[in-house]
Amino acid sequence: xxxxxxxxxxxxxxxxxxxxxxxxxxxxxxxxxxxxxxxxxxxxxxxxxxxxxxxxxxxxxxxxxxxxxxxxxxxxxxxxxxxxxxxxxxxxxxxxxxxxxxxxxxxxxxxxxxxxxxxxxxxxxxxxxxxxxxxxxxxxxxxxxxxxxxxxxxxxxxxxxxxxxxxxxxxxxxxxxxxxxxxxxxxxxxxxxxxxxxxxxxxxxxxxxxxxxxxxxxxxxxxxxxxxxxxxxxxxxxxxxxxxxxxx
Amino acid sequence: xxxxxxxxxxxxxxxxxxxxxxxxxxxxxxxxxxxxxxxxxxxxxxxxxxxxxxxxxxxxxxxxxxxxxxxxxxxxxxxxxxxxx
Numbered sequence: 001x002x003x004x005x006x007x008x009x010x011x012x013x014x015x016x017x018x019x020x021x022x023x024x025x026x027x028x029x030x031x032x033x034x035x036x037x038x039x040x041x042x043x044x045x046x047x048x049x050x051x052x053x054x055x056x057x058x059x060x061x062x063x064x065x066x067x068x069x070x071x072x073x074x075x076x077x078x079x080x081x082x083x084x085x086x087x088x089x090x091x092x093x094x095x096x097x098x099x100x101x102x103x104x105x106x107x108x109x110x111x112x113x114x115x116x117x118x119x120x121x122x123x124x125x126x127x128x129x130x131x132x133x134x135x136x137x138x139x140x141x142x143x144x145x146x147x148x149x150x151x152x153x154x155x156x157x158x159x160x161x162x163x164x165x166x167x168x169x170x171x172x173x174x175x176x177x178x179x180x181x182x183x184x185x186x187x188x189x190x191x192x193x194x195x196x197x198x199x200x201x202x203x204x205x206x207x208x209x210x211x212x213x214x215x216x217x218x219x220x221x222x223x224x225x226x227x228x229x230x231x232x233x234x235x236x237x238x239x240x241x242x243x244x245x246x247x248x
Numbered sequence: 249x250x251x252x253x254x255x256x257x258x259x260x261x262x263x264x265x266x267x268x269x270x271x272x273x274x275x276x277x278x279x280x281x282x283x284x285x286x287x288x289x290x291x292x293x294x295x296x297x298x299x300x301x302x303x304x305x306x307x308x309x310x311x312x313x314x315x316x317x318x319x320x321x322x323x324x325x326x327x328x329x330x331x332x333x
Contacts, residue, residue: 159293160293160296160297160300161297161300163265163268163269163272163290163293163294163296163297164265164268164297164300164301164304166268166271166272167261167264167265167267167268167269167294167297167298167301168264170263170264170267170268171260171261171263171264171265171301174260174263174264175256175257175260178256178260179256182256224253227250227253231253231257238308
């Protein structure tokens with residue numbers, strides 16, 4: 001039985017030599033990122049090719065996606081948050097398509113590596129911090145001092161709030177990464193049970209049981225893939241709201 | 249959101265708080281040379297921040313029912329608008 005974590009191995013496909021000691025190469029992760037971006041670009045250019053008042057299927061699909069993300073952003077941040085729409089839309093589509101492409105058997109899941117999800121989360125938090133300071137100056141720091149706290153507690157609460165803020169990119173990336181990693185390992189383990197049982201003599205009559213389980217889990221994992229992309233986008237909107245309106 | 253989704257969400261919030269607090273404490277130790285006290289204090293503050301994160305996340309889930317809420321559950325809360333759909 002193959003190791004359940006073998007699927008997350010990074011392999012070099014095209015090597016471009018090294019810079020210092022760091023190898024520079026197109027890896028399978030990079031290749032799948034290119035595939036994901038290519039898919040998004042392809043579908044979105046199909047959706048915007050023949051724009052008509054009565055939309056065709058592709059345009060209707062694109063408009064549905066737009067409305068979905070736009071409503072999410074407007075609900076969380078109000079009208080002025082719409083300037084962040086390109087960021088939220090790109091992140092949502094990248095995570096969603098990355099998760100779904102990972103569900104194709106044999107494909108590599110880019111979001112199952114914490115460095116990828118952490119980079120995405122740092123883009124969000126970086127935007128929040130930079131925009132917050134540019135727009136509100138030092139008033140942005142008011143985010144860390146909640147109102148209505150007794151004076152002697154303020155230093156403690158501020159410290160805890162700062163740690164809580166620092167933990168945001170960690171929890172944002174950890175959640176997506178852990179969901180994808182756990183789901184794919186569980187799938188692989190249950191699929192491995194089928195092979196093990198088939199090779200175990202009389203016990204082979206039990207082999208359909210893990211097959212049914214694997215079948216059900218594929219459906220569940222596709223649901224998780226979509227849900228986690230949605231959660232990532234919603235939390236992005238909530239964090240952006242802090243940058244727009246730092247006073248609670 | 250399914251029960252498993254909630255569990256993963258809350259655990260991620262809590263673990264992230266501890267990681268952040270411990271990391272900040274450890275980094276302060278490296279700068280100030282006060283090892284291991286910064287890390288210990290950071291760990292305790294990280295626990296507090298993790299609990300704060302969980303309380304925030306739970307409050308958020310209560311305020312806006314996400315996908316996965318059954319229709320019956322939503323009907324019990326007349327004040328909640330299904331904005332996220």
